[in-house]
Amino acid sequence: MAASQLQLPPDYYLTHFRDLLAVLHSRYHSVLLPKHLQLIEKFQQLPLTAQRLWVRLLNRKGLVFALKDVEYDEVPDQAAAVAMLFHAGLLDRPSTAEDLADWLQRANKEHLLELVTLAGGELDPVLPVLKKASTKPQIQQYIEQHQLLTPGSIQLWSEQHGELVALRAQTELQYLYFLYFGRFETSLTAFTLRDLGILPGSGFKQEFQARYTDRDQALAAFAYARLKPQLQTLQQGWKSLDLLAQEAALRQWQQQMLAWPEPLDDRTRLQREALCTALGRLTEKLLTHVSGDVVLIDDAHRQRAALTQLAIGFYQQSASYPASERLLRLFYANRTDPQMAQAMQQQLQQMLDNPSCDDELWFARDFASRKLQQKPTSDLTDFLRSAATITLDELYLGQTERGAVQYFKQQGYQAFHAENELWLGLFGLLLWQPLFESEQSAIYNEFERRPRDLTSGEFYQRQQALIEQQIALLDDPAVAVKQLLKTYSAQFQKANAVFSWHPDLAAMLPLLVHGAPAGTLSKIIRQMAQDFRRCSSGFPDLLLARESAAGTPEIQLVELKAVGDSLRRNQLTRLMSLREFGFAVSLMQVQWWQSPDRVYVVIDVETTGGKAENDRITDIAAYKVQYGEIIDEFSSLVNPQRRIPYFIQKLTGITNEMVASAPLFSEIAAKLSEFIGDSIFVAHNVNFDYGFVRAELGRCGYPLQLPKFCTVVQMRRAYPGLASYSLGKLAQHFEIPLHNHHRAAADARATVELLKLIQAKTLVGVVLQD
Template sequence: MKKELPAKYYLAHFNELIAFINTQCCHLLTEKHIDFINKVNKLSEQGQCMLARIYSRKPLLVAIDTLNYTEIDNPEQALEELKVAGLISHPNHSDYQQVLAHLTKPALLELLAPFTPKLSIKKSAAKTTLVTQACDFFAVNLEHLTPLYNQFAINNRADIYEYFEFLYIGRLSSGDINHQNSFVLRDLGVRATRASHTQSLARFDTLDQAQSNYALNRARLAFKKAKTDDQYQALAHEVIAQQAQGTLAVNLKNKLLLRLHQQLKKVDATLSFTILSACENSPEAIEIQIREQYRQGNKDWVKAKLEAIIEDPLTDDQLYFADDFLMRKFNKQTRSRLSTMLADTQCVIAIDEIYRGDVEQGVAQYYESQGLRVFNTENTLWQSLFGLVFWHELYVETPHPPCNEFDLFPHVLRTNRFYHTQQQQIDILLAQWQTPDDLLKHVCKNAARYFEQPNGLFRWHTELLKPLEVLILNSPITALKSHLQNMTLRFLELKDGYPDLMVLKGNTVHFEEVKAPGDKLRRNQLTTIDNLKKSGFSVKIAAVNWINDPNRVYSVVDIETTGSLKGGNRITEIGLVKMQHGKVIETWSTLINPQMRIPKFIVSLTGITDAMVASAPSFHEVANTLINKLQGSIFVAHNVNFDYGFIRKECEMAGINFKMPKLCTVVESRKAFPGLKSYSLGNLSTHFELSLTNHHRALADASATAELLLLIQHSQHKK
């Protein structure tokens, strides 16, 4: 059931924010902020409603005649109250350009009409052209605009109220208003919030921290809006001069400076170097400086800098860079650390080129054909394990709880301070697990207790525990504990870069990073893989060679349905023809009870009636049979996305993840037989005299499509 917003919900949200500022953020306010709150508290409810409505708007100017709302009985009186309190004002001559730009095109034409003889106004002109003409004309005729100003109120939310929103949300948005949208989506039940939230807390300890973060967030938005070199240069000087208080501010300032460096490095070399020097403990900035100094021939400086980094690196990633650069540039070794790892750990696997669009699936299929269990894991496996292991320490019993119900990602992870702030709790927890079973029980207990509670680490789903159970029960407990502890120490470094696959062979798991020809191993992957190996896990690089497998099995599928995929329709029949080496090796078909009425026009098209499917199995009942028949083959259909999409949707409804390589005979026949008037199955069957004896029945259409596939392959072979 759709929720309804409460009466006067904008005022309710406004008051919720002001209450938070009053109770939690007094230490983050200046005199002007306190004065604003005092003025708001003295307003009538009507005045507060009007102010909340104005602040919910995005533009700088708000047209007075649009401020009519059911909860405000007397808009004129409410606006007058706000003006007397000094909370809003009308624009004046200094704002004339913004006023003209705010007008609609018809309003601009009406305003300029009396002066048309002087201006040569064209009604067909673009609005931007009209605004330019109006600004040029009224710059020396401002008196004509005076009556216009009283039609607008200046939306001064950016002066104070935007800062309050920032204190609550911790980020500024260039689009929709931060807290208003968050509250509205929460009230509608659309946005997930933490159910355990009881009290919102301040996210900054000092006024300096709050204001430096706020200023840098404003600079971040300014960077997004900047378009010219002059704007980027001015912003660079502003960001360099801005003090960064606290880890979050330092990280944001470094990120901004690096973006400005990229923007200006070819425009202003001197400023670009100054930008890099202004970065504080930034491995990326240091790496750029080293590379640039090496290009300029300052090799002694570079060598000393690299040796200093190796002695005391900021991150593992920086250490790998310094070690690699020193080895290749000064020790004259041709193979980098990345190349060495690739050579030492890789296994070459021949994979059918049909998997070019999803190489990981091809490698997974390769191992599954050998009887091994394979899981697509990447970052999800370790992020979900980390979250479930340390849920209590991150979200419940923590000295740094999330600041409010919308904060889903723990602050201590954002600042890489988790282990440092809760070392005793973490050490005690890790010491409790003597066996993999101990750890699995802990994970399952937290999963049951906190299931579906929102968090910023992973998404809940019904299959979440399966790969975690395999990992835990088939890995040394020492390896698991070691890597989990490393994640508590350096979460930002170890949150991603994990191998694509986890492979279970016997009672042992190993990880594989899949690399197709031309793919490269990134340094963050090197960091993570190295950490996994040091913890005691086996990690390999699966280097893929593409082949055209002559033993391919094709599963040619056709389905009949109650209608289109988007209309909530269901499958009524499935037909399957399996082929290998150009011969049919199996056929299978079944009617499906769609559990809904079949429309008359579909009955007339297919001949399948409600009576025919009444005693047929549901898709859920045949799903496993179908999946087993499709296993290890290529999914082929005429207009493949229709058939594949329906089966994938039905599998999702049955709790099955469906994914396999696919081939479309419409696409392939266009390539093989260009110039035909139509590529529908019926017309192609007529053209090539295919055996289509019962069109729009699943097995008949699948059989004709199988014949078409053979013709396509024969044409390709000849070419």
Template sequence: MVGLIILQLKLTVYNYSIFASTNPMPDMPSTASTSLPQKYYLSHARELFDFVRLECSHLLDKHHLDYLQRFNELDENSQCLLIRCLARKPKFIKRASLSYPEIDSLSSALNTLLEQEFLALATPSDWPNLATALTKPELLALVRLYGHAVKSSVSRQEVVEFSTQQLDASHLTDADLLNNFVVRRQSQTVDYIFFLFFGDLRNRFQKFAMRDLGVLRTRKSNSKPVARFEQADDAYSAFELQQLRRSFQADPQATQEAAADYLLSKHPVGFAAQQTHSKLLLEVGNELLSQNADRALQLWRTSNEPQAVEKWVRETHRQGDRSALKVELETLREKDLPASCQVFIEDFYARKYQGKRTSVYTDLVREPTRALQLDEAYINDVEDGVIEHYQRQGISAQFSENKCWRALFALTFWELLFGEQEINYGEFDRLPPLLRNGQFYQSLETRIEQILLGFDDPQRMLKSIARCATINYGQPNGIFRWRANLLDLLKPCVLHSPPTAIAQVLRRMAMNYQHARDGYPDLLVVENSELRFEEIKAPGDSLRPNQLVSINRLRRAGYRVDISQVHWSTNPDQVYAVVDIETTGSMKGGNAITEVAVVQVRGGNIISEWSTLVNPQRRIPAYITRLTHIDDAMVANAPVFAEIADQLRDQLRDCIFVAHNVGFDYGFIKAAYEAIGQSFRKPKYCTVRNSRKAFPGLKSYSLGALTTHFDIDLVGAHRALNDARATAHLLRLIQDQNASC
């Protein structure tokens, strides 16, 4: 079967029709491995160090090269122990925790690393940082040694805080305590080496292990990986700012002033440093605002982040210097700023200086194209509710949002982004560098325009996209996620778009991917062969700046984009499927369903009932049998879940899934479908949560308590059909109560 599907996929080059929903793309193949070699981490370290030594030599100083050389000269056991220590997150490592069966002569390896100064023993100067590595008993013993009375009942964090306040380096005279810990030396050197490989300070060796186990899919490129920086000054500047951001985020209060001084005094070198610098200006300004508003303003004004522009404009206006601000805004209106900045400045200027009463965001939401009545059961699945609403009317509707445009973008320009000529920083970098640094269109304008010129024929465009998807299906790309039905979403967009519209949108994405990659409307709708996009807003929802920008982008390209406002109601014709299941136990522990019942309700009346026992393919515990009266003999000849899955799906079709504590029943059924390779998704309605809203103040909201309180007939509790009938009665009471309010 898989071979047939793959063959069909290859035929897509010539005939798109095989991508109908009846012939979906195959699932991505699993590359998972169950185990790793004993010293897997050593090969990972050598892979990383060799890349940096060979490809990044122009970015390394003498001490970096010396570290790499001295590592290569270590014996294998010492190399293994060092890598184990580098992989540890804590700075201080207990010697007793260094236990690795695959490392021979571990004590000898440790001594070698100490002698070679890759590691060092803790010293009094490591206080107070060392306090975070000590256990609560160790901390209590230390503070009590110097006459401080601390109760054993206090938390470890309280003891840490007390010890760092009351003790200093002079109190750490216990050599045994200090000798219990080793510390990594040359941390800055190691961090820089890792930074050159990964591009940030968040990554460590675990990514290699996840890759080898098949947990993390990495991007295999046809081009050779190269250094991510051309100049050492660019690399050092970006590295320093990454370090600053890490220390600031770890303790904003303690580092904010030093961070502000650095950001305002040192100019970032290179694109990566400029990006981090701009984000840090925003973050540090946010932290400083409550204490030093002028300092925060200074930081925000230096940042290029759209949020920073908005913040300094609002804060300047709040402080009262409005005439000067008006002049500044008039100047900014003439500048080439990101679209979201332009929208904010125009809107703010209109409201504050031209008498406009409401924002452009409010205006758009308050003037929807249509109002839709949806059942409250869709309150957490609004888009799904609208899709089902349209589908019942025979209108095609799909959730599209960003994935439609990102997929079209990637499949259109795949060869430019991921082909043999791509710039490649390594398999762990999924997003192509040209998109990350905003140079894609500038570097490849001629080839991009040639591709877009070929899109005047929708069928030709469709074949090109389908061919690319066939060849590259499942390849990690950092732009969109592969889905088996992806082309079912792209097909109506391609076939029904206005002439040149797709090319206009993709061109804007190519020019500035980072600012044009999101904010697109929720749904793609085709009605009477006409395409439109819809942004769905429920009560209380607002429009974000990037959404407004993307809506305007689509409209300028020629698309119809509607705003649909949802209003909650109870549809008298809506069918509710009241579900109850019995199981062998809780969700944990591999338990399974033993009985399932569905009672369909419409307009408060029961219209059908269905139930069946289910063979759980495991023993039923005695305490469960005492509760449900279902034993092993009763289910021995019952169908397994796979045999009743289609019947159950038919019972739930076009219904809202109702249960008392819906997470339990829904979770079990969803897991059961997934276990047989099927997906399951339905709108949910919980009678526990809704009975709390409808009838506040009751002592208990268990099904038994509610049936007693409301005199609902419940004979044979903990059998699925009986419980489902009682829950159906409760559902009617809740709906009647809501209708009377």
């Protein structure tokens, strides 16, 4: 049965809320404050109908509701239920700033305009006229600017449109959700998705321990969990604030930091550091806008100095990378100040002597050599310059790794697109038991698919003996491979958030385990266990293997960089670290080659509308092109099995009568699929035509997955500066015959001529879309 057809029982929401309370009472009683216990007691003492109504409201979006919009069959006497919830303090009239902001955000345009009329009539002097054509955001801004939304005005509005109620005890409720989910949540949506079959449970464990047993630790963790969405709101609205408002917001956060609780576990400490680093980055964004003609206090120079100190203050609240990198860069940028110069030296020495991670160490080394020892190029530049070059067929543009795999297979290698998934798969399968099945595994409910302590050092600290026991298997590659494949078979396709079931994982693992330098995999897995957050990404793109004279695999790791790609810091760190471990690691630049015998299929379709999932093709034409010449063609009207809209009939000239006797698409699908073959799919605005052809072929059981070539995009690149790149205007400009525009055969034939023009202008480097 489809999820949308599944009928949930009337007390579905209430049942799961009660289940949640039972879990909290049994596992988390020791970390609940009196106000949390009082909330649970108040709820449990409510009559059934009041419980039903409150839980239904909790599972809706927002805080403020019109009672006429929340009528439920299982709550026959809504007025009585509301009265009981008011008496218990679980509902109230909208009055707080948070209530008003919620109503303002979710009200429709009509309701906002009515509020303006009601509130404006009470004010003197007369407000500026609000334009009738104002958008919803403009009306919201008008209401805020003139302070029209107040408890009084919202009450006036509700008297005309029905009673409004606002949820209460939200902070206490959020804490209960946090204890269960381990993150900031506002509803029990996970239970709904589970019961609809959209989000199955992990199935790793049946018995779960409490996430927190220390109350202060739990409260501190909750405090930081609440701060994260607040910061995200600031980041999302950052560009809409002027410079003064941006600085005021940052200063407010600076003051709030004084009241932040002390983190009492590694995970919370990392959350605090992430908040501080994000605030530092926002401050640096503001700093870049402060110039000589922007004076926010006395002068721009003093303002820059003040903001620099603010950014430094935020970064100094974090003891690790990347905040350490930002600190060093700020000190260096202001090194003419003796104090800043001294701070730079101290910061750099700290990063070199006691780095928090490999990324920090490699950055500090590179910084010292370039900035202080005046080395002309960075390690990154040197590494890029050392790269060999391989030439791939342009057919694989947008699919670089796939093309490289084919290239190396032709050279006699076993070749795989491995990237992070190979190493994550090794880590996940080798440590499956401590990750997912151990009593100490930090999985605290049925929805979690990754241990909650994996991103901190606690995972290794808590289960060091078991982890080391599994790592020791790598001392004997044959034993390790046997165990890895056994776990692979037993757990295959079990959903988890550590690694994915890469289709080549079972083939790659034996090659890696047998071919890695002795002892290195143990070190890498240990690093991942100790610092998964930083050590689980940046691995090379390809795994190559050849059999040695001794019969064991010789492996190489290859990072690919095509034109326009960049090498990120974590990728450079991983490559350098793997090289130091003794792996054969290569960076390879990719250049593209255009095969002279490439076959293109140039296609145009006419349709009943613009959406491939709903509309259908009425006319299709395809020309097969090689060496710049048409070598084959295909065209047909198509019966779309629906009426063609009148305006499309006027545009294309294709009438319902013309297609009535035309074949259905299913009748031409096999021939068309064979005609297209494995050519490059060319069209003018290719995504439109490709989307329709793929959808139509897919309905008939013929999958389509080809490189795409867009003549709109390529004409803009090959012939920049034209007034228009529509097919009609291009045909006119280049004197291409187009006598029956908006019929598939004529448009496709004109597109063939555009393809020739593009190929004549540039023989290499044509960009295909993935």
